[in-house]
Amino acid sequence: MPIRESLREGAVRIPSGCAIAGIMDRSGARHDGSDILKSIALMHDRGNGLGGGFAAYGIYPEYRDLYAFHIMYESREARAETEAYLDTFFMSEKQERIPTEPVAAIKNPPDIWRYFVAPHPMRLNMSGLDEAEYTMQHVFHINGKVNGAFVASSGKNMGAFKGVGYPEDIGEFYRIRDYDAWAWTAHGRFPTNTPGWWGGAHPFTLLNWSVVHNGEISSYDANRRYVEQFGYGCELQTDTEVITYLFDLLARRHGFSQEMAAHIMTASSWDDIDRMDPDRAAFETALRVAYSSALVNGPFSVILGSDEGLLALNDRLKLRALMVGEKGPMTYLASEQAAIEVICPDVENVRPVEGGVPFVVQLDEVAERKRRESAENRPAREKPYQHEVGVMPPKRKEA
Amino acid sequence: MLDYLLPRYKVLRDRDECVQCGVCERSCANGVHKVDEDLGRVTADHAKCVNCQRCVVMCPTTAIAITRWPQVDAGSGNWTLEAMQDIAKQAQTGAVLLASMGNPKDYPIYWDHLLLNASQVTNPSIDPLREPMETRVFLGSRPGMLKVNEREHVVMTPMPPQIRLDVPLMFSAMSFGSVSLNAQKSLAMAAKELGTYFNTGEGGLHRDLEAYADHAIVQVASGRFGVDPHYLNAGAAIEIKIGQGAKPGIGGHLPGEKINEEVSRTRMIPQGTDAISPAPHHDIYSIEDLRQLIFSLKEATLYRKPVAVKIAAVHNVAAIASGMARAGADIIVVDGFRGGTGAAPKRIRDNVGIPIELALAAVDQRLRDEGIRSTVSLVAAGSVRSSADVVRAIALGADAAYIASAALIALGCHQCQDCSSGRCNWGIATQNPDLTKRLNPEVAAERVVNLVRGWNHEIKEMMGGMGINAIDSLRGNRLMLRGIGLNDKELEILGVKYAGE
Numbered sequence: 096m097p098i099r100e101s102l103r104e105g106a107v108r109i110p111s112g113c114a115i116a117g118i119m120d121r122s123g124a125r126h127d128g129s130d131i132l133k134s135i136a137l138m139h140d141r142g143n144g145l146g147g148g149f150a151a152y153g154i155y156p157e158y159r160d161l162y163a164f165h166i167m168y169e170s171r172e173a174r175a176e177t178e179a180y181l182d183t184f185f186m187s188e189k190q191e192r193i194p195t196e197p198v199a200a201i202k203n204p205p206d207i208w209r210y211f212v213a214p215h216p217m218r219l220n221m222s223g224l225d226e227a228e229y230t231m232q233h234v235f236h237i238n239g240k241v242n243g244a245f246v247a248s249s250g251k252n253m254g255a256f257k258g259v260g261y262p263e264d265i266g267e268f269y270r271i272r273d274y275d276a277w278a279w280t281a282h283g284r285f286p287t288n289t290p291g292w293w294g295g296a297h298p299f300t301l302l303n304w305s306v307v308h309n310g311e312i313s314s315y316d317a318n319r320r321y322v323e324q325f326g327y328g329c330e331l332q333t334d335t336e337v338i339t340y341l342f343d344l345l346a347r348r349h350g351f352s353q354e355m356a357a358h359i360m361t362a363s364s365w366d367d368i369d370r371m372d373p374d375r376a377a378f379e380t381a382l383r384v385a386y387s388s389a390l391v392n393g394p395f396s397v398i399l400g401s402d403e404g405l406l407a408l409n410d411r412l413k414l415r416a417l418m419v420g421e422k423g424p425m426t427y428l429a430s431e432q433a434a435i436e437v438i439c440p441d442v443e444n445v446r447p448v449e450g451g452v453p454f455v456v457q458l459d460e461v462a463e464r465k466r467r468e469s470a471e472n473r474p475a476r477e478k479p480y481q482h483e484v485g486v487m488p489p490k491r492k493e494a
Numbered sequence: 495m496l497d498y499l500l501p502r503y504k505v506l507r508d509r510d511e512c513v514q515c516g517v518c519e520r521s522c523a524n525g526v527h528k529v530d531e532d533l534g535r536v537t538a539d540h541a542k543c544v545n546c547q548r549c550v551v552m553c554p555t556t557a558i559a560i561t562r563w564p565q566v567d568a569g570s571g572n573w574t575l576e577a578m579q580d581i582a583k584q585a586q587t588g589a590v591l592l593a594s595m596g597n598p599k600d601y602p603i604y605w606d607h608l609l610l611n612a613s614q615v616t617n618p619s620i621d622p623l624r625e626p627m628e629t630r631v632f633l634g635s636r637p638g639m640l641k642v643n644e645r646e647h648v649v650m651t652p653m654p655p656q657i658r659l660d661v662p663l664m665f666s667a668m669s670f671g672s673v674s675l676n677a678q679k680s681l682a683m684a685a686k687e688l689g690t691y692f693n694t695g696e697g698g699l700h701r702d703l704e705a706y707a708d709h710a711i712v713q714v715a716s717g718r719f720g721v722d723p724h725y726l727n728a729g730a731a732i733e734i735k736i737g738q739g740a741k742p743g744i745g746g747h748l749p750g751e752k753i754n755e756e757v758s759r760t761r762m763i764p765q766g767t768d769a770i771s772p773a774p775h776h777d778i779y780s781i782e783d784l785r786q787l788i789f790s791l792k793e794a795t796l797y798r799k800p801v802a803v804k805i806a807a808v809h810n811v812a813a814i815a816s817g818m819a820r821a822g823a824d825i826i827v828v829d830g831f832r833g834g835t836g837a838a839p840k841r842i843r844d845n846v847g848i849p850i851e852l853a854l855a856a857v858d859q860r861l862r863d864e865g866i867r868s869t870v871s872l873v874a875a876g877s878v879r880s881s882a883d884v885v886r887a888i889a890l891g892a893d894a895a896y897i898a899s900a901a902l903i904a905l906g907c908h909q910c911q912d913c914s915s916g917r918c919n920w921g922i923a924t925q926n927p928d929l930t931k932r933l934n935p936e937v938a939a940e941r942v943v944n945l946v947r948g949w950n951h952e953i954k955e956m957m958g959g960m961g962i963n964a965i966d967s968l969r970g971n972r973l974m975l976r977g978i979g980l981n982d983k984e985l986e987i988l989g990v991k992y993a994g995e
Contacts, residue, residue: 311617313960314967315972325864349639365630378647383966384632384656385640388868392967394617412963413623414618470645 101335113309114141114283115442117398117428118438124424125153128271128279130438134427135281136263137179137434140308144286146296147265148257150305150400151276155252157209160456161188162230165239165247165254167205167293173243174206180241184233185212191271193256206294208248209254227302227347232326234301238294239330241245245294250303251402255458259298265296268424277458280400282307299335303402304342308394309430310415321388334395338430341389341394342399349471352465353401353457357408357453358382360391364411396426396448404457413450420445426456498582500575501563503545505538511557512536518549518558522915523929546914548919569832580840593840594913594923596832596877596899597739597847603832604851605883605986608890609993611974612959619964622954628964629950629957631894632656633731633871634800635824652822655800657711657730659894660689661950662965663884665942666829666875666896667713667735667804669697671757671769672836672913673902674930677922680905680938682706687943691730693896696746696771697723698760711802716745717771726794731825733802734787735776739833739876742806742847746771747837752916752925755857785821792822800824800871807831807853807876810847812860819861819870827896828853830876834899836923837914850876851890855988856971858891867891867970881952890988891970899912904945905938 116134120126131149154165164181166172181187190210200448219229234249254278256269262283266272282297298305312318312334319329319337325348327340338360345356359382363371368379383390394414398408407428409417420427420435420442427435427442435442448454457465505526514536515987518527527549540741567575580591613619617890620627634656641650672695679702681692682898685708693711696704698720703710712729714721726732748757748769758765778784788801802825803818805811815826830850833844861867874887875896887895903909906920913923920942921933958967960974968974976993978987985992 305989311961313613313617313962313974314971315969317969317971320862320970320972321868324862326866351642352644354643364626365628366626371947375647378642379651380632381640381649381651381653382642384634384653385636385638385651385868387632387966388969390964390966393961393966412620470643471650472644474639474641 097191103131106347113285113307114138114430114434114468115307115309115396115398115428116430116434117278117280117307117400117405117426119278119422119426119456120403122424123153123277123458123460125275125277126277126279128266131279132263132266134429134434134438135266135283136261138283138429138431139263141259141285142261142283142429143284143285144261144280145286146257146261147260148255148282148296149262149266149269149271150248150253150255150280150296150298150300150307151271151274152253152278152400152402153276154254154274155321156373158188159252161213162249162251163254164210164212164234164249165193165207165256166205166210167245167247169205169243170231172239174208176241177237177244180233180237181210181212184215185210186215186216187212195268195271196270198260198264198268201258201260201268201312203232204258204268207268210321213275225475225478227284228475231343231388235328239328247294248300248305250300250305253303253305253400253402255298255300256307257298258293259296273416278400280305280307280398280403280405284436295331297335298400299331299333299339301339301343304339305400306335306339306342306397308338308395309417310334310394310410312338312391312395313393314391315347316389317388338391338395338397340490341391345386345389350474350477352404352472353403355472357399359386359389361408361411361451361453362386362390363451370481376472396430403461404455406456407448408452409448409450409452413447417448418445419448419454422457428454496518496587497586499541499579499586500565501543502540503543503560504540504563505543505549506559507536507538507653508557509761509955511555513555515554517552517554521548521552521919523924523926525918539866544910544915545908546910546912546919550916563619564788566600591840592837592914593843593911594837595834595909595911596824597843598911599844601849602982604849604894604988605879605886607977607979607984608851608886608990609976609978610882610885610889610956610960614986615962617961620958621960622951622958625958625963627954627958628966629660629662629953630963631662633659633660633802633867633893635870636868638866638869643651653862655798657691657800658689661692661946662894662953663878663946663949664711664873664896665692665901666691666833666898666901667693667695667711667733668836669695669713669719669748670700670760671697671752671925672853674921674933674934675700675702675756675925676927676930676933676938677905678900679706680933680942681704681901682709683935684901684946685709687939688946690946691945693733694720694729696720696735697757698762699728700756700760704728712862714787715771716773716775717769719763719771721741721768722762723794726791726799729799731800731802732791732795733804733825733827734775734784734791735804736778736784736822737804737806738835739748739806739831739847739850740831740835741838742808742841743773744839744842745773754852754925757925770819782816786948787821802827802873804829804875807848807850809848811853812846812856813962815857816860816866821872825858825871825873827875828857828918829896830854830874833863833875834877834902835913850874851886852984852987853885854892855890859989862970881949882956884949885953885956885968888968889971889974891972893969900945901942904941905933933951952972
């Protein structure tokens, strides 16, 4: 009997509601996945079993300098084609099946592999791109052009574990308790349609970015058509995808801090700007004018993960729930307060993330480094490429 | 020679209601009505009626209505009465047929084939009475990327000049000469009150309007009338007019009889001479020449004013607009073929150019394909009839819309399309002092302010329904539109999905 092909992300636009959660240890100490699993499991009813997933930072310290690609395959041909492609453009240090556990509720999982790779040095040099841009474009190629292959994550020392099912089942399937990370995010999805496609589950990731998101942004097409000008192909037609690209454009390419990128996406209201002193008002006006199409509208709560830490953001009107709590070096984020208290009963400073005010938690070492750095944004194009300036060994002093 | 022309309209007068007060006679500059003491009734010279409806509105007993001349045509779908009347007119005069206002022909109006979205369940609509709803727009060019100091909140990138609009629409160009000073003043006062802009057209800035200069866009067109350094620096922005939607490819002609003392002074030409705007700018025969004019104007204003370039929507509009952006235009204005005019050859008005909806969609998409849409502003003109049309224009990709016919209708215009006669009974398209004094700028400005405020409330309601609380997020948001009654090609050009998709 032929199986009815179900709709996929990218074929149609599918609104969805969700549960999101995040845990981070500022000190950089790593914790296994049991807490995040418990936290997202509590919010079972905010998902409908059609998508769940996790992103974890710091899980591959032994390969910290290599891009860790998590790739899902629906066929052997897809894997053959992808691996041939990777062999051309990257050099693989290690490749293996991601260990999984059979779970009754998880049906028809794809074949899931991971690769620890470095860009092929000569091809990278010839491309005229920096390493991140190079890697990103090849990820776009695999996702867009290779039928039956999807890159679930492509950052360094991080990974996404996602699929179709309730997040607690997905977590068991991927054995996420076996991984140690200094930051975890999780997502339980409530899509209105039934895509049933593993690639469409969240977190959505690109390079080191991971985004979990709850809401439906009404500015979607304005944002999509803005980022598409700069080579971001919105294949999946999801809010999460376009939010990730906005962060990538603003924070990586334009060099803003993540907090400033988030501020641009939830810009000050004109009412507020009109009350500011003229200098500050001119600053905020310039941001709004230059980046007006990066403004994100409609209900959303987002947790952005990166190699710096976590950033939580709510829409300007605070139309979606998102709570934050702290305890020592730990920060907890969740759609519901109970999902924080279930893993940290004596959590402190519990409060909602304010509408339009980014909440940022960085690794202590990152925060320290940032304090010393210039506060001027430095666009990616203006920095010398590491692989171009760092290739020649330093001149040896002759005795 | 016997004139074969038939009257176009017939004045219907209710004898029971008419009190022979003579208001209609005094209202009509065309001399249609006459209180005939001998006959003891009011007569009408139907052939002179242009259906401006001034008498209908003024009649104290509502005794008057205008109807079409009841003559049937010859029963041919091809040789319509209009086609035959046009031939009769030209056989009589040997002249080019003259017409006014925008293309009235039965071409598709794409606005009416685009439906708007609203939120249900998966995201909430936003109540504009409870939440801030932002309709402020800035026009000008902008850098694709800003460099800032985040700690000190300072922008390092020099920002090009911008103009600020509190409502996403402006009043498009109508020169003093083509319209009365009172009409221009009404729009100037309304623009100031609303936080938006009126446009001087190619007629200079009358000294009485200097007080409103910071709400003026001063136009530089092919005749360069009224242009001097003071004029360029007085306005908030400068607009180079290459073309006009109602008459793409041709210039303008204000006959000498309309060049009275005031018009002469403002246009800086001798009284009684014809003011002829050539079809092209004779210093712009190519795109690189446009760049020179743009930068001459920027030099003349010390780079403090954004420079807009306005073109008529024609077949190759997308490529032309892209070239304009690259030539240094800060604001691109595209004017569709239903945009109005004080006078245009009828054959041009009715047959040249394309609809603004298609032109706007094509221009916005082309600028995005080129990766330059975010560095330039785009304004749509050419018959925006309601707040819903403004929303559609912005969702297709415009930053703001220009309105003119709608603003004139608020002033009293009834679209009789007889502007070129100079006998506008509403005091708008005339320089006859007996007629222009009928238009009180204070009262007229209030009507325009009311109109735009009403529209802005409606825009906020529609945005709120879509779950959008800043107009930035509506711009180019074509998912908020769905087509109805359109073919695949039209959907493709408009970049919208079909209703139900």
